Amino acid sequence: MKSIRIFTPATVANLSCGFDVLGCCLDTVGDEMLISLTSEPGIRITKIEGADLPMETDKNVAGVAVQALLLDYKKDLGVTIEIYKKIKAGSGIGSSAASSAGAVWAVNHLLGNPYTPQELVKFAMEGEKLASGNAHADNVAPALLGGFTLVRSYNPLDVIKLHSPKDLVMTVIHPQIEVKTSDSRSVIKHNVSLQQAIHQWGNVGGLVAGLFTEDYNLIGRSLEDVIIEPLRSILIPEFKNVKNAAIEKGALGCGISGSGPSIFALSKGLKIATDVAEAIRVVYAKTGLEFDIHISQINSNGVKIIEEIQ
Structure with a gap:
């Protein structure tokens, strides 16, 4: 064996x-x-x-x-x-x-x-x-x-x-609620406008370009979802407040991890990622929900x- x-x-x-x-x-x-x-x-x-x-x-x-x-x-x-x-x-x-x-x-x-x-x-x-x-x-x-x-x-x-810039660090908060992928998919619309599609295509291209060129500002500008996030975020308590807190502390971008309920924030450097973790911890401590926070390099x-x- x-x-x-x-x-x-x-x-x-x-x-x-x-x-x-x-x-x-x-x-x-x-x-x-x-x-x-x-x-x-x-x-x-x-x-x-x-x-x-x-x-x-x-x-x-x-x-x-x-x-x-x-x-x-x-x-x-x-x-x-x-x-x-x-x-x-x-x-x-x-x-x-x-x-x-x-x-x-x-x-x-x-x-x-x-x-x-x-x-x-x-x-x-x-x-x-x-x-x-x-x-x-x-x-x-x-x-x-x-x-x-x-x-x-x-x-x-x-x-x-794709290329992985060495300074990128991920902060993830996982609220102790379950959002099944099948349920999260059920809220998604099957048709989007051409304007939304063009916007999203540009962000995908920008993110890929930002990763290869290690342009952290471009990475941050491209971490934007105009199609899925507006629909799924309503399933996640305090999503907007977590996102605002992460950006205020210097995160490049913040969004829903997969189908949720976890929320990710991508930062340049461990110091900012740690500051982001503390800021979103404060937000969630007020909810009464249990949660885990992870800080990880790529x-x-x-x-x-x-x-x-x-």
Whole structure:
């Protein structure tokens, strides 16, 4: 039996302007998983700690993602999966993506890496489809590739790793309320005006350009969402006050992390990111809601090996 213990990171998707196409990988927040190849064929989830999740392979995002990989690999193998959840379900920082991406990354590694990280994205997306009803890649892509990623196309799938300026630091506040991705998607309108679309396209292009040129002011100007945020923000208590507090403390931009309820603020440097954390802590302390705050640099590598076991 070959085994690997991994850290599988949390992610921030959409980044305001890039609904379903942009995401980035966090460095200090994530789950752990222990994945083993065994002589007994079949995929078995043998342990889950930290969350009440299905143990059945076809009902668990990690199991479904590995099923997709092995179906493509065309060999009857045995895989056991242990999941140690530290990212809360429904948090908006890629809980399901961490399990889906981590599982396929680990199995691929144990098989000798027959697939590239970009090729693994399509398998991990099957886990996202189970979780939310939509096979989106904006969380699993950065978890697998690291840093910032852009899904240029879903059909055919085309995922691009972007440049990650070293001074960027993410502050995330997670209110202890659950906003399911499926519920958050239900408030989205399926038609937008041409004016809104043009505005959003410009921001996506500006953000990508800002990342590659390390133009922090351009990054900040581009972290604007005129389509999704106005609809989803009503589901998140104190969103506008958190955003205002973050910007006042020097954050480049602030928005909804994924489908919420987490809110992200992107800053230049750890000092500003820490000041932002304190400012939004003050806002949420008045609500009576429990919350977590994370401060993290950008993880440029994605999933990481903790230990290899022979």
